[in-house]
Amino acid sequence: MSPHTLPGPIADFWVCRTCGADFDPSPTAPAACPLCEDERQWVPPAGHRLATRTALAEEGMRTVLRPVQDSVTGLGVEPGLGVGHRGVLVRTEAGNLLWDPPGFLDEAAVAEVERLGGVSVVASSHPHMYGAAVEWADLFGASLDLPEADVSWLQRSSDRVRTWSGEHRPLPGLTVVQTGGHFPGSAVLHLADGRGTLFTGDTIMVTPGGDRITFMFSAPNRLPMPERLVRRVVAAVEPLEFDTIHGGWWDPSIRTGAKEVVRCGAERYIAYLRGDLPEYD
Template sequence: MDDRSPWICLTCGGHYPPGEAPPTACLVCEDERQWVPATGQRWATMAELAASGYETDVREVEPDLIGIGVRQEIGVNQRGLLVRTPEGNLLWDPPAFLDDRAVQAVREAGGLRFATASHPHMYGAIVDWSDAFGAEILLPEADARWLNRPSPAVRTWSGTLEALPGTTLVQCGGHFPGSAVLHWERGADGAGALLVGDTFFVTPGEDRVTFAWSAPNRLPLPERGVRGVVEAVRPYRFDRVYGGWWQPVLRRDARRILETSAERYIQFLRGEVPIDRPDR
């Protein structure tokens, strides 16, 4: 084994520094928002994954938006998104596995200036991408401690940050204190798009969204967190929402759907929705 290769947690996709043996525990998985397998934590290196058949899946999602996923499941199995702009490219939510095919695709698309993520479960191979292109890593100050593979390329931010003209990182909180979305002004044919990871979720019917503090552990997001997400994105114009996976996508009327879905979710939190019970 190359002793410079990072260890990858197969459950959350987090990367850890190289060493003779993997870490004794994954700090991300031991947090209540994630989970540790009943059979114990599992680890691998990038080379081991490649040798076992892992490979990236690169697709055009819409003009100037390229999806980068992994054909085999790893971690939370997110699909990253490369946003292309005249001033450079930004990679959002990179998956945990990276190969030469993905690097070549990004090189052909104009390279990479910044790599960033919605929250710690989707940091993935962010350091590898930074090393491959000399890209800066943009992390919310509130969550930077969750990057378990240190890099001198990290720059922290809070509140909002215009990474490139027309691309703004917005700290929403909720799932994590630094949970963020990326507003892409030119997305959706100029109507505006949000890249959200799982700061909130697009539901399978592509007609509403929902929220969670921990999706795998089925823990809801409290009302204050839901309202914080809605208020954080209120200043931005958007008609489309891309979650952290290939599907589903909220394809149109996204602002209205976010606001009405948030109110409906809060009604359930408050117990304001009648629950039918069978006669006894």
């Protein structure tokens, strides 16, 4: 079978509406979502909420694809699902990498990705953005490259998983770097395209103005990231050359000067952690 020949229809897997995690197809919904029960997520007051992919499609959910920059196409879901993130398909001459796929996909998205060259590798910044990684890998015969530290968070079974630690080069010009922070295996994707582009999920969060960054151990539960983890993240990306940062959502992005923004943003964040606010003394 050629790399772009689809093996069959999309599976009717289960999806957690709250965090976007996918679960294996089964006659009944999973009793609980382990990712939502973790300190970094949350369970709705009425309890866990799961639906099949087919049910979500019947409700009107759809995948949308939009350009992000040269050779990069974004994949999002409307209406929003889970943490509301969008993934990216990074196209290279040696194959395409799908980064941070949302938890839902449909036939139109699969057809468009196939037209763009398919998927050779699927990878993610952290478990909240594993989404439909298994389904994409199965459809295109791709490897599913996950950090050893976080692979246990994958809720669907797969024989396509390929684990790594520290630093991983899945395709020429692409490097995945383990930063830690939000999760022990939290990672960023570096694209060597001239001045360099970094895809960070929410490992390094771009703030609404598109000119600053911040860090959170848990965004929904408003838990800050400790200084030692912030410094670990910054040290992990320091050797990389990058001028642009795209976070895990359509907007905002930092279009220029991103490396210095990370340095300054980390020091500002740490100063606030320490309470170094002279105007309040």
